[in-house]
Amino acid sequence: MTAVITEKxxxxxxxxxxxxxxxxxxxRRGRRERAFDEVPRWQIYLPLGLYLLFTLVPFYxxxxxxLRPAGSTSxxxxxxxxxxxxxxxxxxxxxxxxxxxxxxxVFTLICTTGVALAGGYALARFDxxxxxxxxxxxxxxxxxxxxxxxxxxxxxxxxLSLINSPLSVVIAETVFQLPLSIILISGFIKNVPYxxxxxxxxxxxxxxxxxxxxxxxxxxxxxIAVGSFAFVHSWNHFLFALMFLMDQDKQxxxxxxxxxxxxxxxxxxxxxxxxxxxxxxxxxxxxxxxKWLITGFSAGAVKG
Amino acid sequence: xxxxxxxxxxxxxxxRTPGKKPGRRTGATPRRLPYLLIAPAGLLMLGFIAYPxxxxxxxxxxxxxxxxxxxxxxxxxxxxxxxxxxxPLFWDSLVFSxxxxxxxxxxxxxxxxxxALLVNQTFVGRAAAxxxxxxxxxxxxxxxxxxxxxxxNPSTGVGRYLADAGIGEYGSSVLSDTGTVFxxxxxxxLWRGVPFFAILILADLQSxxxxxxxxxxxxxxxxxxxxxxxxxxxxxxxxxxxxxLRAVWExxxxxxxxxxxxxxxxxxxxxxxxxVAVTGFEAHDFGYATALTTVAFAxxxxxxxxxxxxxxxGGDHK
Numbered sequence: 001m002t003a004v005i006t007e008k009x010x011x012x013x014x015x016x017x018x019x020x021x022x023x024x025x026x027x028r029r030g031r032r033e034r035a036f037d038e039v040p041r042w043q044i045y046l047p048l049g050l051y052l053l054f055t056l057v058p059f060y061x062x063x064x065x066x067l068r069p070a071g072s073t074s075x076x077x078x079x080x081x082x083x084x085x086x087x088x089x090x091x092x093x094x095x096x097x098x099x100x101x102x103x104x105x106v107f108t109l110i111c112t113t114g115v116a117l118a119g120g121y122a123l124a125r126f127d128x129x130x131x132x133x134x135x136x137x138x139x140x141x142x143x144x145x146x147x148x149x150x151x152x153x154x155x156x157x158x159x160l161s162l163i164n165s166p167l168s169v170v171i172a173e174t175v176f177q178l179p180l181s182i183i184l185i186s187g188f189i190k191n192v193p194y195x196x197x198x199x200x201x202x203x204x205x206x207x208x209x210x211x212x213x214x215x216x217x218x219x220x221x222x223x224i225a226v227g228s229f230a231f232v233h234s235w236n237h238f239l240f241a242l243m244f245l246m247d248q249d250k251q252x253x254x255x256x257x258x259x260x261x262x263x264x265x266x267x268x269x270x271x272x273x274x275x276x277x278x279x280x281x282x283x284x285x286x287x288x289x290x291k292w293l294i295t296g297f298s299a300g301a302v303k304g
Numbered sequence: 305x306x307x308x309x310x311x312x313x314x315x316x317x318x319x320r321t322p323g324k325k326p327g328r329r330t331g332a333t334p335r336r337l338p339y340l341l342i343a344p345a346g347l348l349m350l351g352f353i354a355y356p357x358x359x360x361x362x363x364x365x366x367x368x369x370x371x372x373x374x375x376x377x378x379x380x381x382x383x384x385x386x387x388x389x390x391x392p393l394f395w396d397s398l399v400f401s402x403x404x405x406x407x408x409x410x411x412x413x414x415x416x417x418x419x420a421l422l423v424n425q426t427f428v429g430r431a432a433a434x435x436x437x438x439x440x441x442x443x444x445x446x447x448x449x450x451x452x453x454x455x456x457n458p459s460t461g462v463g464r465y466l467a468d469a470g471i472g473e474y475g476s477s478v479l480s481d482t483g484t485v486f487x488x489x490x491x492x493x494l495w496r497g498v499p500f501f502a503i504l505i506l507a508d509l510q511s512x513x514x515x516x517x518x519x520x521x522x523x524x525x526x527x528x529x530x531x532x533x534x535x536x537x538x539x540x541x542x543x544x545x546x547x548x549l550r551a552v553w554e555x556x557x558x559x560x561x562x563x564x565x566x567x568x569x570x571x572x573x574x575x576x577x578x579x580v581a582v583t584g585f586e587a588h589d590f591g592y593a594t595a596l597t598t599v600a601f602a603x604x605x606x607x608x609x610x611x612x613x614x615x616x617x618g619g620d621h622k
Binding site: 039044048054055058059061075115118121122123125126128134137143146147149150151154155171172175176178243254260262271272274287 | 342441451
C-alpha cells in the first residue's frame with residue numbers, strides 16, 4: 001500500500017517543485033532514449049506530415065468552396081462571402097433539417113444512455129441466469145448489418161404507423177446503438193468500486209439513491225463518451241431517415257445533403273456550405289470527446 | 305421478456321452479488337432487479353433486431369411485391385432459386401462486395417497501424433496531431449461524398465489545379481470512368497476509415513507495459529524486432545476483432561457508395577446491401593429483397609466464423 005502511495009506521489013513532486021526542473025529533465029531523457037532506440041525525428045514528422053496533408057486538404061477544399069464567391073478559382077477564400085451559407089440555410093431549408101437532426105440526435109442520446117445505463121448496471125453488479133446469454137446477444141448483434149434490416153424494419157414501422165414519424169428513426173438508431181453502449185457502460189460501472197455503494201447503503205441510502213449519489217457522478221466521463229457516440233452516429237446516419245421519413249420537412253441533414261448532391265446542376269458553393277453546416281456539431285463533439293475515445297477504449301471496455 | 309419472467313420463478317436461487325451481501329432495504333426485491341434493468345434493452349432488441357431477423361426468413365419464402373399484390377403468396381424456395389441461377393446482378397454485387405471489403409479493411413488496417421505507431425511516439429505537437437489525424441472518424445458517409453465530389457470533379461477538383469500548374473492533364477471525372485471509379489471510392493472511404501483503426505490500435509498500444517520494451521532493448525533487440533516480437537503479438541486479438549467488425553461495417557456501408565457513385569457507372573460499384581436496398585425500395589420487391597438479405601446473412605456468418613477459426617482468435621499465443 002505504501003508503495004502505491006509513493007509511486008503516485010513521485011511524479012507530482014517535481015511538477016510542484018518549481019518551473020525550472022522540467023525542461024532539463026526532458027532534455028536528458030530524450031538524449032538517453034535516442035542513444036538506445038529513439039526514432040529519428042524525421043521518421044515521425046515526414047510520414048505524419050504527408051498523412052496530415054491527406055487528412056486536411058479535403059477539409060480545406062470544402063471550406064474553400066463554402067467561403068469563396070461562386071465562379072472564383074482562387075485557392076484562398078478571399079474575399080470571404082457567406083452567401084452560400086445563407087442560401088443553404090434559408091432556401092434549401094437546412095435550418096429545418098438542422099432542427100430535425102438535432103431533435104432526433106438528442107432523443108437518441110437520451111434513450112440510448114438511459115436504457116444502456118440500466119442494462120449496464122445489471123451486467124456490472126449482478127449475477128443472473130440469463131446474463132451470459134444476454135452478453136452473447138449483445139456481442140452477436142454487433143455483426144448484424146443494419147442496412148440489411150431496412151426492409152423488415154420498414155414493415156414493422158408501417159404496422160406501428162410510425163413511418164414518417166421521427167420516432168421511428170429514434171427507435172432504430174437507439175436499438176443499433178444499444179449493444180455497444182451497454183458493453184461500454186457496464187465496463188465503466190465495473191471501474192467504480194462496489195464498496196462505495198455498500199458504504200452508502202450502510203448510511204441509509206436505498207440502492208437507487210446510492211446509485212444516484214455515489215455511482216452516477218463517477219460515471220460522468222463515460223456517460224459523456226457514450227452519449228456523444230450515440231449523438232454523432234444518429235447525426236451522421238443517412239439510411240434510416242431516408243427510408244422511414246417521407247416528407248421533405250421532416251428530413252435530416254444527411255438526406256438534405258444528398259439532395260444537394262443529386263441536384264441536376266450541382267451548386268458547389270451551396271453543397272460545400274451544407275457540408276460545413278453538417279460538420280460543425282460533430283466537430284465540436286469530437287473535440288470534446290477525443291481524449292475519451294482512446295482512454296475509454298483502453299480501459300478494456302471493448303475487450304469485455 | 306417471457307423467458308425472463310420464467311427464469312424468475314420462486315425456485316430460482318438468489319442471485320449472487322459479487323462477493324458481498326446485497327442491500328436489503330431496496331424497494332424492488334434484488335432478485336427481480338437485474339431482469340427489470342435489462343428489460344428495456346432486451347425488449348427493444350427483441351422487437352427491432354430479433355423479430356425483424358425472423359421476419360426476413362419468413363418473407364424470403366414469399367412472393368411479396370407491393371406493386372404486384374395479385375402475385376403475393378407462398379413461394380417456397382423460388383426466390384433463392386432465382387438468386388443462384390438467374391440473377392447475374394447478385395453475383396456481380398457479391399464479387400464487388402468482397403473486393404470492396406477486402407481492399408478497404410486491408411488498407412485501413414495497414415495505414416491505421418502505421419498511424420497509431422506514429423502518434424504513439426513522443427514528439428512536439430502530438431496532441432494536436434492526434435486530434436487532426438483522427439478527425440475524419442466523426443464524419444458521415446454523405447459528408448465524405450460531399451467533400452470528395454468537390455475534390456474529384458474535373459472543374460472544381462484538385463486535378464484541375466494540378467493541371468493548371470503543369471502537373472498531369474485535364475481529365476474527365478474519375479467517378480464516371482469504370483476503370484478508376486473503384487479506387488476513387490476506395491480512397492474516399494480510406495480517408496474516413498483509417499482513423500477508426502488508428503484509434504483502436506493506439507488504445508491497445510498504450511496498454512503494453514513499457515518495461516517490455518526496456519527489457520528488449522537491454523537485450524539488444526532493435527526496433528523492428530521489438531515490433532514483431534512485442535507489439536504485434538500484443539495487438540493480435542484487437543486486430544482480429546477490429547478487422548472483423550470493420551469488415552461487417554464496410555460490407556454494410558451503403559451511405560457512401562449510394563451517394564458517391566449510386567452504384568454506378570454501369571453498376572460496377574453496387575455492393576450486395578446496396579442491391580438489396582434498391583430491390584426493396586425502388587423495385588418494391590420485398591420478397592426477393594429479403595431472400596437476398598438471408599443469403600447475405602448466411603455469407604457474412606460463414607465468413608465471420610471462418611475468419612475467427614483461421615485466425616485462432618483468443619488462442620494461447622503470447
